[in-house]
Amino acid sequence: MRKALIGLILAATAITPVAAEAQRGDRAQRVQEHYQRLEQRNQQRSGQRQARQEARQEARQAQRAAQPPAQVAQGEGRRGEGRRGDRGTRPSGYQRGWQGPNTPEFRRDADRYNRRAQENAIRSGTREQRRDAIRDARRDGNDWRQWDRDRDRRDWRDDRRDNRRDWRNDRRRDRDWNRGWRNDRRYDWQGWRYRNRGAYRLPRYYAPYRGWNYSRLSIGFLLQPLFYDQRYWIGDPWQYRLPPAPYGAQWVRYYGDVLLVDTYTGEVIDVIHDFFW
16 A cells, blocks of 8 residues: 555656646747737737828829819019918019118117117116116217216106106105004914914016115115016015005015005105015
């Protein structure tokens, strides 16, 4: 009995590698058949795609052959004649008269444009713009000293009398502003900022003039107009728990500060430093 069991065990161990080898062979054959089917399917799809492209190309060629040849309208060149599509083939009056940048008319217009740009830069430009404009004006022989004198003579009072109001009354607007609004609990902007930090985190501030650095402003300082341009206005003061601006004034952002500016004179009426984060 023991000899029979030992013989069965030896026979099973001899048969096991043969069965495993047969299984591996069947698996490899199935994998090979699978990849062959995929390759046949890809070839079939590529052939169908190529056939569709050839059919579309033949349809286009047949459509082009069936269309009549385009006829070009013969216009006489005068404005208003011919079809609208013909205007692109005829040069305009400016193109017909163009003779290049060396004509006296072109040089005269260019000189006029450069002189006007130099005048504007000297009268109302930044320090760097005025310096470059004065250098160019000296080179061109323009009277830059007269423009500089006109800039010094500029009087804001004459510019603000268009509405027939006294300029001195406009200057006294800051006296009518009550700075005691900070004691009003409705305008507790510090507590509101503590509870709504995200509302006071604004994008980076870009000064209107190149090279301008932050300086701590105080009440009575006169700002240049671009600093209280509309892009710096605070449209809804209540959003930051600020009181409404009086007539002729506007709350303006200046870096991390907030300013109440007289939009007629540019004078700072009220200021809160480190208002924004």
